[in-house]
Amino acid sequence: MRRTAARIPGTTALLALLTATALTAPCPGAAAATATALTRTAAGAERLAVVSEAVLNAEVDGTAWYVDRVGGRVVVTADSTVSPAALAELVRAVGPDAPALTVQRVPGRFTPLLAAGDAVYGGRYRCSLGFNVADGGAHYFLTAGHCGNVAATWYADGAHRTAIGPTLASTFPGHDYALVRYDNEALDHPGGFTSAPDAYVGEAVTRTGSTSGTHTGTVTGLDATVRYTGGGTVRGLIQTDVCAEPGDSGGPLYEGDKALGLTSGGSGDCTTGGTTFFQPVNAALAAYDVSVY
Template identity: 40%
Template sequence: MRRTGLKHIGVTALLLLAGLSGASTFPATASGGETPATATPTHRTASAGLLHAMRQEFGLTEDQAVARIEAERSATALEPKARRTAGAAYGGSWFDADTGRLTVAVTPEASGATRAALRTAGAAVRVVEHGARLLDAAKTRIDKLSAPSAVAGWHVDAAANSVVVTVVRDGLDDNDVQRFLTQARAAGPVTVESVAAAPGTLAAGTVGGDPYYTGNVRCSIGFSVHGGFVTAGHCGQAGAQVRGWDGSYIGTFQGSSFPDNDYAWVNVGSGWWTVPVVLGWGTVSDQLVRGSAVAPVGASVCRSGSTTHWHCGTVLAKNETVNYSQGAVHQMTKTSVCAEGGDSGGSFISGDQAQGVTSGGWGNCSSGGETWFQPINEILSRYGLTLHTY
C-alpha cells in the first residue's frame, strides 16, 4: 500500500535486509487447509516486538515466549506428518501450551508401532473413541441443516472428540434451537457450548484509520499477493472499486464470495504496490511474511486491523461453520483474538506465517470476545494466487 512505501520506507528497507539473512521463502499456493509440504518453518530468532506482544498477551517471560514460539513452529511442522502417520486412525491434533507439544488423537485401531512413531516424532498421543473422518462427516451432515439465528456455529473439536455446537446463551431454551440440536445429535457425536453473543461481520462505515474503502464501507487489507491483496468477501462484490487510506484509487475486487465463504481479492495499480509485511501499528515491529504454514489448534496467533490495530490470542478451532445473519460461512478458523468494526479483511499471522483474513466475531477489544478468519491457503487456491513473501 502507498503509505507503507512512503512513510515506512526506512522500516521496510531494514526489514528487507533482515529478511535476506538466512530466511527461507515458502511457496504459498496449497489446497484446502493442508500445509504445503515445503512450507516447514525454519529456526529464527523472534523479533523484540513479537516477544513483547507474547509477554503482554500471555503473561510470559521473554525466555518463555521464545520457548513457546519455537515449540509452536515444531508443532506446525509436525502436524501434517502426524496426520499421515496415523492414517485412518487419526482423530485430530492440537498444540498444548502447557507441555509445549503437539497432541495427536488416535482411535483404538492405531497400532502400537503407529503410536510409537508419533511419540518418537515428538507428539503426545491420546486414544479417543471417534476418528477425524467420522467427526468431519457428522459436521458435513450438520452443515446441511437450517440453523436458527441463536445457533452461532459448529466445528469439530479434536480434544473434545465431538462436534461442538455453539449457542447464544439467551437462546438455549428456544424451541427452534432445541429442534436443531436434536437433529445435530442424530448426525453424530455433539457437545453443546454457550456464548455471550452471536457473531457478526466486522465491516464499518467511513471513519479514520489506516483502511481501504469500497463505497461507504471500511475494511482492512489482509495479505499481499502478486498483483494485489486478499481480504474479506463481505467487504465488496466483484467489480467494486477500492480506494486507499488517502482516498486514491487502488483497483477493483477481482473476485468475491460471501456468504458460504468470506474471501476476496483486489488488484493493485495506479501507483500502489504490494509488500510482504503486516503492520504492527507501533505495538510491535511490522512483521515480515515468509509463508503460510498452518498453525495448529492451541497455537498463538495475532491479528492486524485498521480499527483495533494489533491483538493476539490462540487458535481455538478449525473448519467451523459460522452462522452469520447473512448466511452460514464454512471452513472458518476460530480464535480468542478480539476485533471490532473495520477490522474485517485484516491479517491473521502466527510468527511469520500467514494464517488468514479476518471475517467476523462477537465482543470487542475492551470486554473481550472471539473472532473467526478465513484460511489464507483456501483463498490462494481458489483464485490461483501466490502469496508475496520474503
C-alpha cells in the same frame, strides 16, 4: 499502502511414520486389536460428520461449530441471539447423537465485521487490508469476501481521492475472501510473509485490524462453520479467542512470518473479548493462484 506486523517466531509439524519389517512376524492379537481400533476411529469420525451435518441442517443463525476429533465431540458456540427454544431445537435435530454435542454460549452477535471508518475504503464501507500477494509481476491484496461483495473499487482514504484498484473477484457466503488489484503505482505494497500453512489448535496467533489494532490470542478450533446472523453461512474457518471489532474485516491473522487467515466475523469487542473467525488464507491463495511474499 504500508503495513507492518509484529513477528513471533514459531513453527509446527506433525509427522506420522508407519513401519513394517519382514524379519519379525506380527503378533495376531496385536494386529486384531489395531484393526478394531482403526474401525472404531473411522466409525467415530463418520458419526461426528453426521452430527456436524445435522447441526448445519438445523439452520440456527448465530451458531458456529467445529469437529473436535481428539475429544470425539462437535463443539457448538451460540451467540446471544439464539433463544433457548432454538438451541433445544438444534439439539433435537441431532437426535440420538446429541451426547456428542458440547454447547457453549458467548455474548454478542456473530456478524461479518463490516463498518465505515478508515484503512481501505469501498463505497460507504471500511475494511482492512489482509495480505499483499503477487502473481508474477502483478500485485494485489486479499481481504474479506463480504467486503469485496459491496465495493467495485477500493481507496486508501475515506474521501475516495486516492484509488487503489478494483475488486477482481469476491466470494461470500460459502467462503470469505476477495482479491483487489493494485492499479495505483504510487502506492507501496510491502510483503514480509514467507509461507501460508494450516493453522493448528493451540497455536498462538496475532491479528491486526484497522479498527482495533493488533491483538493476540489462541486458535481454539479448525474447520468451523458459522451461520452469521442475517449474513450467510461460511465453512472451513479458523476459530479463535482473539478479539475483533467492526471494520477489522479482511485483516490478517498470522504467526511470525506465517500468513494464516483473513478476519471474517465474530462476536464481542476488544474491551470485553470475544470469539472471532478467520478464512484460511491458503484457500484464497489457491482460489486466485497468487502467493504471499
